[in-house]
Amino acid sequence: MAGRLGIDFGTSNTVIAAWDETTRSAKTLRIPGYGRPLGHGDQQVPVIPSVIHYTDEDRQLLGAQVHAANLYHAHGTFRWMKRYIANRSPLRTAVNGRQISPFDAGRDFLATVLALAATEADAAGEEISLTAPVESFEHYEDWLGEVTEAAGVSRFRLIDEPSAAALGYGAHIQPGHVYLMFDFGGGTVQAAVVLIQEEAGGRSCRVLGKAGDDIGGSTIDQWIFQELLARNGRADSDDDVRRISRALLVECERAKELLSDPARSGAEISVLDPASGAVTSMDLDRDGLEDLLDRHELFNRLDRVVRRALRAASTRGYDEDDVTAVLMVGGSSLIPSVRRTMERIFGRDRVFSDRPLDVVARGAAAYAAGTGFYDHIQHDYAVRWYDRTTGRYEFRTCVRAGTAYPSKEPVHTMTVRATQNGQQDLGIAIYELGERRRTGSETETELVLDKGGAWRVAAVTPDDEDGRSRFWVNERAPTFLRADPPANAGQPRFRVEFSIDTNKRLLLTAHDLVGGRITHRDFPVVKLT
Template identity: 35%
Template sequence: MPSLIHYGEGNTLRTGAQVENAGLVSHRGTFRWAKLDILRNNNRARRINGSLVTPRQAAEDLIGQVLLAAGGGGEELVVTLPVESYDTYVDWLQGAVLQSFRGTVRMLDEATACILGYDTHVREGQVYVVFDFGGGTLDVSLIKTRDLGAGETRPCEVLARAGEEIGGSLVDQWLLKELQQAQDLSDQDVADVGTALLHAIEDAKVRLSGDEARVEVTQFNDLTARLIGHDFTADGLRRTLETDRPELRGLSLYRLIARTLERALEGAQERYGIKKSEVRAVFMAGGSSLLLGVAGVLRNLFPDCPVHCEDPFEAIARGACRYAGEDINLALVHDYCLSSWDRERKDYVLVPVVPKGTRYPTEKATKALFVNAACEGATRLGLVVVERSAMLRPETLYEVDGGALKAVGTQRREDIALRELNPGDREFIHLDPPGTVGARRLVAGFGVDANKRLTLSLKDLEPGNRSYVQLSSGERLELPIKEVPFVAL
């Protein structure tokens, strides 16, 4: 269903297709990008019917409505999420689900879910590409399977990932622009017709990506009494997807897809020595995988291995169902680092405490460190933990030629993304009695739980201490503590 929720008068809620059918997609009371807002840590409230509503609240209400429509029962629920979701997003998502679901909630990244959904084609110890192309995002992951001895499970390790914010909705807008120019329509003419025209264009795109060569789109404008009509063709759609566009950094959709795949391959080769020739199959997920010519781009790039696109709509859901009740060991795709003072550099540096590639859930602490007081008589100590992820991106090089800029090549740039887990309260450790400079006061251990969240175990070595940590909720936990999710601190 479309990720839409609309707040109407009298606190009435519409979700998914109900919002589209009512022509309320662009209404101020509609939230449509709540997931992206949360992933980007944007929770700016919007005033609707006299009340402030945040993207996070809208997403929680949407999840609640979906679970209510599904019956809300059952003993176990598997929730899929993007490969590189941060702890704050994972923790929020689990909490939002638990508001309406009282059973066991398990989290699974979408790349592994896709592999599980295509399980009959998967073999142990092999490298595969997961190509997830939806309405608004493209996510490419290189996966290696391992440890297939435990029943029918398919444990996976993410070797590399690349992504772009492109999808089928962008193509719909290009086709709408084509129709608007061909029929000499103003923006108001398009607004008058509403979402019905966009739906008709999306349907034409789907049919042209199938086996139809021409599709006529018609829509009557009640306000101007004008019949809007336009013929879309498969050849025209292919030209649209082959056209270089400024919003795609001067590339066509096909070329950007190929470039994104190449970035993921380069990342796997640089970090693990994995070559393109080692890829055994490509698995496609997401409705935009069926877009005209997309599978051909993948087959041209991987001519020596099969490209599977049998059922991209259900692959991830089917994999999540296979995951339910199974014990699958997964691996981190980012580092957890502790911000530590370097005396020689006289600056803070990031020290990995749980490195990328660590399999989770961890049975014991992956790393134990002493935590000491920095000044005499300290009563509060802090730990600053950062999630660090890296993604290779292309960067075009230009030179001035004849008074104009000319592209002369492309180099790869590694973008490092950092996100602190506890920016609200870094000093959550309360010492009683106070600390002494130079004394090894605390032992901290770090691990990762089944929901891919960093955990902290902490012990005060001072005999008879009354030390505690204070959670963000205000609750106090006396030391020692064991495997407490760090995002709760």
């Protein structure tokens, strides 16, 4: 059955949905041989584990194939790719004589999944929709574009995950009502306050406020891993721990999934070191997991994400009391204590969970089929300029987070000056500014693969944090203004106006103040997020 496709590439699992024009609804696709059911009871849905293995023969195994071959924790297996790509990780692993990065592995995985989905749904040539976290930077969306090109997909759209979830809930939401989409997946947590509107062409989703944090199910796996080592008096640098670190992480993830089922009260983690015969083990019950999450301030961080989204919505005239319901999304939202956190904020009667594992993919398929929504820019964007009096680079905001698009009027106007005599080529360096989440003496950590192929816990340095919160988006082409005749140092040479089009592109119109002419009109500079 042909249909538009929605692809939710997740940190832990990837979900695919196809739109059926006859029923005007989306259905989750099963990809035989690659997928597996995930969830509990009537919440089970078909997913493809976001994992790829490169064999010694340089073949690729994907998803459930990796599990079936018992290679989930083997060398040459890549997982959590989305998170490393989003953080621009420099990690590389030597496999079959070549260095493979998460960007490479993610591209090989997702391009193959796209081809499989198009074949399964008989959707070759149809438009697809890919999802991205609200906190993602332009480089991640660019990477998705490269993947679709590698897969031979010529028509694709991007939608942020909470907005896709709002569209995916479909019949469960009513026009004129406000909802909070709470999406807690493998790599991120996101909250979006949305207003559902009725239009001539059907319903649309207007995003009132949204926020996110780079914490997810894989973070919880890391905390369980650290707790396991602490209880056994071990360190991730111990040789025997290094040998079994991958297997330990698999068991930590399994324990988390088991304890996400309200019917389960405990889980056992146990891994045998084949070289020494020693067993590293831990019993983890529900109270122990909740205490672990509380010690790492998970619930406080979830609360802060929700409050930030609500504050953003309040600037548009909507507050917490206007929220009709909280709609839970993502595998980590199934953890009972996570749901209780939302119930504590909004009350039990306003928190709902209906197929949280595939609602994003189904909404993405609806978006690919033409269901619309009104959105705004998520991050601040700033122009870097050189202050001659201090000798330092400074930043001036040109687009503020929350700006609606497309813009009817210029969103920012500025003057570009020459920095030296006889200058002909002048440029504008535009930076995307994320939120620095480190506060006070708080120390962030993450799991990384060392050169020996073992997992270890590493601190996220202030330089790492700075690099992840500030990104030069037009680094490859910052210079595009040409002064004829050449300009002198300090001379105001161009007046530029910024606007935003329907595709979230930042457009520039430049006026030559000396020549008295327009040199650029609606010139696309960068893609905003």
